[in-house]
Amino acid sequence: MIKQIILAFLGSIFPVILFNIDRKKIIWTGFCGTLGWVVYLTVHKYTLNPVSASFAGAFSVGIYSELMARKLKTPAVQFSIPGIFPLVPGITAYTTINNIVEQNYSLAYSEGMQTVAVGGAIAFGIMLSSTTFRFISKLMKRNKLKI
Template structure:
């Protein structure tokens, strides 16, 4: 892959993230950060896939983790929740082509498929469907993992502290 194409993909990932940010009506102060996160996550995915030969699922997970980590930093600087940054930035990595191939395969299987090509169509449909499933799981996990790791206390401790605080203030 040429470096010009690489830079072009970086720009398009960022613009796609920015487009989803506009659709979700995020604050204007977050736009530049969302653009940079979308570009960084997309480029991480492209780098790992094309230059290191990593599978699309693992490359997507790495890109989503990059977005998740940057979103925590941006959330502190811009005073907005991390999801405001991470969701628009991660949406351009949703596996549209695999979902399209899966749907085409399902439509072929619901019609009349010649017996000699039935197994191939079924195999391709299942393969595309599983890729969609695992890529979506990678996106969700990649965004959530940094937020879970950097959270200072669990919800369980927050609830216990509230109960203890109420008992101390009443007594």
């Protein structure tokens, strides 16, 4: 498990270099991906459902991204995009294509649907966390509270 967490950290750092994000934020994006992966592993351990685990991981990445964006005065996308890299269902997409090539269509359909469901869960988790955070910020602003 420690190895997975370290790899999630590194998997979130390398997109920072690829997307030319400010190098001062490199550690914070690594923590973002690590947080998302730890939440994913925890939820997956109890539910055995990669879709709900991906949603929970993406939701935590989104909340972390919004908080760090406020703290470091930068767009939240600079944290959320590298942060979701460890959650992306790359191996299931690969096995889907591999099963299509091997003409094993029933297994390809099953893997493909899981890939689409996980991708949708990631997108929905990021969207819901961003919307929730903005809604709470708006309420706090209306009541003159500060985050």
